[in-house]
Amino acid sequence: MHILIVGAGLAGVCSAWYLRTAGHTVTIIEREEAPALETSFANGGQISISHPEPWSNPAAPMTILRWLGRKDAPLLFRWPAEAARIHWGLQFLRECLPARTHRNTLAIAHLAAYSGNCLRALREANGLQYDSLSRGVLHLYFAKENYRHGETQQKVLQGLGIGARMLTPSECVDTEPSLARMETQLVGGMLGTEDESGNAQRFATELAKRCAEAGVEFLFNAHVERIVSIDNRISGVEIRQHGQHEILAADAYVVTAGSYSAPLVRPLGERLPIYPVKGYSATLQLTEPSKAPTVSLTDESRRIVCSRFGDQLRVAGTAELNGYNTELDPERCAALLNWVDTFFPNSYDPQEPHFWAGLRPTTPSNLPIIGHSRFGNLYYNTGHGTLGWTLACGSAQALADIVSGKKPQVEYPFQ
Numbered sequence: 001m002h003i004l005i006v007g008a009g010l011a012g013v014c015s016a017w018y019l020r021t022a023g024h025t026v027t028i029i030e031r032e033e034a035p036a037l038e039t040s041f042a043n044g045g046q047i048s049i050s051h052p053e054p055w056s057n058p059a060a061p062m063t064i065l066r067w068l069g070r071k072d073a074p075l076l077f078r079w080p081a082e083a084a085r086i087h088w089g090l091q092f093l094r095e096c097l098p099a100r101t102h103r104n105t106l107a108i109a110h111l112a113a114y115s116g117n118c119l120r121a122l123r124e125a126n127g128l129q130y131d132s133l134s135r136g137v138l139h140l141y142f143a144k145e146n147y148r149h150g151e152t153q154q155k156v157l158q159g160l161g162i163g164a165r166m167l168t169p170s171e172c173v174d175t176e177p178s179l180a181r182m183e184t185q186l187v188g189g190m191l192g193t194e195d196e197s198g199n200a201q202r203f204a205t206e207l208a209k210r211c212a213e214a215g216v217e218f219l220f221n222a223h224v225e226r227i228v229s230i231d232n233r234i235s236g237v238e239i240r241q242h243g244q245h246e247i248l249a250a251d252a253y254v255v256t257a258g259s260y261s262a263p264l265v266r267p268l269g270e271r272l273p274i275y276p277v278k279g280y281s282a283t284l285q286l287t288e289p290s291k292a293p294t295v296s297l298t299d300e301s302r303r304i305v306c307s308r309f310g311d312q313l314r315v316a317g318t319a320e321l322n323g324y325n326t327e328l329d330p331e332r333c334a335a336l337l338n339w340v341d342t343f344f345p346n347s348y349d350p351q352e353p354h355f356w357a358g359l360r361p362t363t364p365s366n367l368p369i370i371g372h373s374r375f376g377n378l379y380y381n382t383g384h385g386t387l388g389w390t391l392a393c394g395s396a397q398a399l400a401d402i403v404s405g406k407k408p409q410v411e412y413p414f415q
């Protein structure tokens with residue numbers, strides 16, 4: 001089959017790889033000049049199998065209320081809100097019910113564990129280099145209630161066969177010595193032993209090269225303006241490239257357009273519950289690498305993560321519901337640097353922070369949408385929210401199975 005993919009972020013490039021490996025002819029259309037220049041560009045770098053619990057959980061409504069009005073709050077709901085945001089917010093609240101959170105957590109955990117295996121196999125088979133480190137993700141708890149919640153999560157993970165162990169403050173420092181100055185403030189930690197970290201953009205760029213070598217066609221600087229349907233099938237996509245309009249046709253179509261997936265398919269009558277949730281990162285050049293961590297960290301109180309890429313440190317966090325706006329708010333950028341200054345002072349060059357903001361394509365449940373649409377030859381692999389790097393390989397392998405008429409090898413509510 002000839003398959004057209006819309007969007008060359010992590011989801012698109014991985015889909016191209018697994019579809020090509022399954023024997024399909026693949027063309028991938030991307031409006032930017034290279035892969036992974038939008039949300040997949042500068043994320044937190046974590047392959048966080050040990051964090052399947054979605055943002056929408058029973059504790060979320062109270063936590064969000066506590067944060068209201070705080071400019072440095074990890075989650076910011078900017079007003080006035082448009083109808084789409086209010087609608088999404090109500091769906092989010094429904095997903096906070098305990099039974100739904102439980103179901104969503106299990107689904108994400110299964111997909112994340114499967115995805116971790118797919119990533120390792122892909123990396124080893126192809127020798128992909130992307131500053132990957134297999135040293136786990138260390139979750140840090142600075143409040144007793146967060147630690148107790150971590151213990152509950154660890155039991156859930158253990159029950160699913162996912163490696164995670166609780167650590168005392170001194171064990172946290174043994175695991176990551178650069179945390180020494182924070183030891184007295186720590187209540188404890190949890191180490192996700194199967195977790196990893198790595199530069200997602202570098203990974204996507206490397207994998208795109210392998211895709212091209214394997215025969216995948218990339219059309220860059222090509223904007224998909226609309227998807228054309230006849231009855232219950234897609235007949236083509238209209239693209240604009242170098243000022244020219246053209247209709248491209250294939251046997252099947254896969255939408256991997258991140259936060260833009262929902263507006264792209266809306267004219268077809270498809271309603272994808274994806275909202276762009278903005279996050280920030282800062283990439284810092286290390287001047288004293290020994291003062292900075294190599295184990296990827298998640299600060300569970302401040303909702304900040306960091307990962308080490310060679311002699312750089314990436315720190316990321318915050319969630320802002322503010323439409324498709326990617327402007328940098330100086331206060332949010334400063335909050336990231338303050339965090340590094342508190343944890344790892346004098347470790348980086350303060351003259352050269354590289355700030356970035358991206359839009360997480362987020363569903364109310366944080367479950368990505370993978371599989372069929374209402375149209376016989378249109379498929380989705382989108383809506384990966386906070387975990388698009390963690391879930392990239394497994395989601396794409398499953399999508400390739402579905403398109404090829406096979407049953408995916410992972411338990412998940414596919415469409």
Ligand SMILES: Cc1cc2nc3c(=O)[nH]c(=O)nc-3n(C[C@H](O)[C@H](O)[C@H](O)COP(=O)(O)OP(=O)(O)OC[C@H]3O[C@@H](n4cnc5c(N)ncnc54)[C@H](O)[C@@H]3O)c2cc1C
Pocket residue numbers: 006007008009010011012029030031032035036037038039040041042043044045046047048222223224225256257258259260261264278279280281305316317357358359360361382383384385386387388389390391
């Ligand atoms: C601050 C931050 C930190 C994060 N940290 C982590 C982390 O540590 N671990 C983790 O697992 N996940 C993390 N994520 C989430 C992860 O980065 C995303 O889920 C993932 O990058 C989404 O990938 P995607 O391919 O779906 O979207 P994108 O990367 O946005 O790709 C979509 C592509 O489609 C293209 N496109 C869109 N519309 C069109 C069109 N009409 N025509 C042509 N091309 C089009 C875009 O140009 C883009 O390249 C983080 C996200 C943020 C913002």
